[in-house]
Amino acid sequence: MSLQDFDRRWIFLAMGVIVVGLYAFGPAAEMKVNQYAQSYFDTIEALQPGDIVLLSADFDPASAAEIEPMYIATIHHLMSKDVRIINVATWPAAPPFTRTQFSVIPDVYGKVYGKDWVELGFKPGDDVAMGNIGQSLRSTYPADARGNPIDSLEIMNDVGDAMRGIKLLVTLSAGYPGILEWIAQVGGRYEVPIVTGTTAVQTPDLFAFYPNQVKGFLGAATGATQYLQLVDEKLATVVGGKSELTAPKQENQKRMLVQFWGHMLIIALILIGNLIYFFGTRQGARA
Amino acid sequence: MSLLALQDAAASAPPFFTYTPNAPDVLGGWLICFFTLAVFSFLYKDNPFYKLAEHVFVGVGTAWFTMEYYNEGIRKPLVEYVDAAREQAVRIAALGPNASPEAVRELQTKLGGYPIDPSWAIGIRAGAIVLSIFLLVRLFKNDSWMPRWPLAIMVGVYAALKMTGEVQSKLVLQVAETMKSPFTSPVDGTPLAWDVQVGNVVFLVGLVCALTYFLFTFQRNKVVHGMARVGVITLMITFGSMFGFTVLGRIALLIERVSSLSDYSGPEYGLFGAGAALSPPYVAGAVIVATLVALSLAKPSRAD
Incomplete structure (x- = not known):
């Protein structure tokens, strides 16, 4: 049997052993914060108590592993600063996550x-729904x-059409529709600052x-x-x-080590x- | 496991089933572990456990999506909207012919944020229903003219919507960003850090060379060919980076599943109070592996 006939299930097994083994016995390690995550944190940190944020949950169970920790940390961060939140969703499978949190x-x-x-709640229509939310939150919902x-909602007294009253748009985005559509339909038109958390594929x-x-x-x-590190550090102070985020932070830190070695295996x-x-090509050429 | 640990586990055991969000229950734990391992069993080979998980997933997904789209796409914007508009129309009619314009305006229905007469609002919704039915005609007659009208409207609206926002965000502003000095700050004109300057130059060279690769309108000389070659390398690095991020995401999903299995491997989920040894991941895993082995032994492979 040549190496080209290698059974790929051995690769799956190797990945499984690395992930399960390191997850079971690996330590949690502090990560260095990059400028993009720091900017996300700083933008929210610059909000004042009473400001209103439009928080859009644009993800589903398939992307929850990456997005949900960001979503939880963002809600904690906003609420700890007494920032008010209007939560919407453009993905039909997002509401169970938003309701849970x-x-x-x-x-x-x-x-x-x-x-x-x-x-x-959820609004169907993808780009059109986003455009409508930007144009008039009231008529869209x-x-x-x-x-x-x-x-009848008190928070809406301070919100007008064309995103008036919204100080920041936060979208936790797993694909289409997501951050790219929010930028096109709302960010540029109404000059609302946007921060986002995305899946690796979209990053x-x-x-x-x-x-x-x-x-x-x-x-x-x-x-x-x-981001969990930054918010946990702030809340713990x-x-x-x-803080409420210490356990999720440690869990994510543990996962990062596993992810690193999984990535190394792929490389x-x-x-x-x-x-x-x-x-193989060289041998073929000689023959 | 000690008796004390088992007693502690029994004391903190989650309920068998609960509707409370974010609260774990035993039934949920067993289902999560069984279906997770059933999907992973496909890595060995296609089998009945995977087929079951696949069908359940598609069924649950379809049910959920149908419910959400019916609720948000039909019930609220059609049933509830038309019902409310009809009530407003009755109220306006009750005001009589001498009603003040202000009183009538108060009772008007909103469409796209603008107040209109309720009867018009109902009429426009009725038009949307007719166009939706036109779309379905394609199911019975392929070459009918009817689906072309709603399709034309959808394409037109979508194109207009995309044209403005997308051109601004993905073309105009992106081009403007590329035209800044790579060496000085666009805010105050001060020199940028050396590593940022190097990064900007690499980006600029990569961008120009990648664009050069797509020049097909004239014969390539050595310079253009060389730039195109650098452009190809730039593109390959970009694709490699995207692939790396994709792998990163997939491994994150795998880790999350392993984490979920670990969450349900505690003694509180164990069968018959037997502790962690009979918890969902181990029992479900053992059942799946034993069945696959039995099936494999029962059906000799083709090579045999």
Whole structure:
């Protein structure tokens, strides 16, 4: 049997052993924070108490592993600063995640529904829905996700059409529709600053938009871990000791080590595969 | 495992089933572990466990998406909207012919943020329904003219929407960004750090060379050919970087699944109070592996 006939299931097994072994026994290590995650943190940090943020959940279960930690940390960060949140979703599978987190986190900070935060729910229509949200949040959402008329919510008294009253747009984006559509439909038209957290697949697209059209971004699980570190450090200083995010931060830090070695395995396999191909071609040419 | 540890586990055992979001339950733990391992079993080979997980996934996904799109795409914007508009129309009619314009305006229905007469609002929604039905005609007659009208409207609206926002954000502003000095700050004109300057020059060279690669309108001399070659290398590095990020994402998903299996491997999820040894990942994994082995032994391979 030649190496070109190598059963690929051995590769799956090797990856499994590395991931399970390191996850079970590997340590959690502090990460260096990059400028993109720092900018995301700083942009939110610059908000004042009472400011309103439009938080868009544009992800689903398939991307939750990367996005959900960012989402949780962002809600904690915003609420700890007494920033008010209007939560929307452009992905149909996002509401279960938003409902789950908003059923827990606001109570930690004593926030009141309708006054400090509101959940408007999923809106179909992709780019069109985003354009409509930018044009008029009220007409796009005549009622919130719980069926309350939009004008009965206290937080909406400070929000007008064309994104008036919205100080920042935060989108946790897993693909289409997501950050690129928010930039095109809302960011440029209404001059609302945008920060985002994205999956690894979407991250390379964002470098071209930073720092002018996107003020900061969290790239994949790596960015999420860095942001968790920053927010946890801040919250731990306030409450003294551990914060609500200490456990998720340590969990993510542990995952980063596993991810690093998983990535190294892939790199090694690519090199080996190319060497096999190279020598195989040379032998073929000689024959 | 000690008796004390087992007693502690039993005391903190989650409920068998709960509707409360974010609260773990035993049934959920077993389902999560079974379906996760059933999907992973495909890495060995296609098998009934994977097929079951695949079908359940598609079924649950379809049900969820149908519910969300019905709720947000039909019930609210059509059923509830038309119902509310009809009520407003009745109220306006009750005001009588001498009603003040202000009173009528108060009762008007909103469409795209603008107040209009409720009967018009209902009429426009009815038009949308007719166009939607036109789209479905394609199911019965391929070459019908009817689906072309709603398609034309959708393409037109979408093109207009994309044209303005996309051109601004992805062309005009991107070109403007590329035209800044690579050596000085665009804010105050002070020199940038040396590493930023080097990065900017690499970016600029890469950009020009990558664009040169796509020049097909005239014969290439040595200079253009060399630049195109650098452009190809730039593009390959870009694709490599994108591939790297994709791998990063996929490994993150795998780790999350392993983490989830680990979460449900505690003694509180164990069968018959037997502790972690009979917790969902181990039992589900053992059942799947044993069945696959049995199936493999029962069906001799083609080579045999």
